[in-house]
Amino acid sequence: MADNSQSSTAAGAGGGSPGPSEREVDPESYFMAVALLTAKRSRDPKTKVGACVVNQEKKVVGVGFNKMPNGCEDKKLPWGNDDDDALNNKYVYVCHAVLNAIVDSRGADLKGCSIYVTLFPGNESSKLLIQSGITEVVYLFNKYEDDQETKASKKMLQLAGVKTRKFNTEDKKLEIDFTMQ
Numbered sequence: 001m002a003d004n005s006q007s008s009t010a011a012g013a014g015g016g017s018p019g020p021s022e023r024e025v026d027p028e029s030y031f032m033a034v035a036l037l038t039a040k041r042s043r044d045p046k047t048k049v050g051a052c053v054v055n056q057e058k059k060v061v062g063v064g065f066n067k068m069p070n071g072c073e074d075k076k077l078p079w080g081n082d083d084d085d086a087l088n089n090k091y092v093y094v095c096h097a098v099l100n101a102i103v104d105s106r107g108a109d110l111k112g113c114s115i116y117v118t119l120f121p122g123n124e125s126s127k128l129l130i131q132s133g134i135t136e137v138v139y140l141f142n143k144y145e146d147d148q149e150t151k152a153s154k155k156m157l158q159l160a161g162v163k164t165r166k167f168n169t170e171d172k173k174l175e176i177d178f179t180m181q
Contacts, residue, residue: 025174027058031116032140032167033174038063039097039118043074044090046081051101052116053134061108064100068093098125102132110134116167119143126153130160137164 025033031052039050042065053062068074077093086092098121102110111133120142121129129137137157144150157164 026169028138028167029169029171029174031060031114032118032138032169034060034063035097035116035118035140038065041065042067042097043079044094045079047119049097049117049119051097051118053101053105053110054114054116055108055110056112061110061113062101062103062105064097064102064104066094066097067100069095096122096125098128102128114138120145120150120164121153121157123149123152123156126156126162130156130162135162137162138167139164140167142166 031054035050035052037050038052039048042048042050044066047066049066051062051064052060055061068077072093077090078088079090081089081091083089097117097119098115101115113132113134114136115129115134116138118140120139121137122144142150154164
């Protein structure tokens with residue numbers, strides 16, 4: 001006789017329907033969660049940004065977060081952004097999450113890929129997205145919406161035919177349990 005009972009990972013320990021933390025994660029939420037988790041690796045005290053590149057087969061091909069260039073010790077470069085001297089501001093040194101995600105793809109063909117980012121890409125990141133062949137940007141926040149760089153970014157992405165959309169989910173929280181067996 002076949003066993004028709006559901007496993008505890010699918011239905012929860014008490015049987016019945018799964019609870020919010022036990023449901024299968026939809027692909028959109030999974031990819032944005034990867035971007036969010038990757039952002040946590042950033043040492044930037046003010047703005048932690050993550051990115052996750054996904055191919056047409058719905059597989060992650062690269063991740064990145066905002067950080068100083070490889071080989072440049074974080075403690076020897078500034079993380080601030082309010083000094084009058086540009087050399088004392090992070091912007092001239094930091095490698096953005098989009099750049100690092102593209103580099104992390106290690107030469108994979110990115111044509112037709114999507115990128116999930118925690119922050120809408122600026123103009124420099126958008127140039128990289130366009131040149132790499134990425135065709136969709138899914139973003140979580142756009143806190144610099146009124147800045148000239150963001151307006152330029154939107155214009156370039158639109159002209160290049162790169163779709164942009166705000167991430168939307170009913171789930172506001174995704175729990176990771178390191179004790180799961």
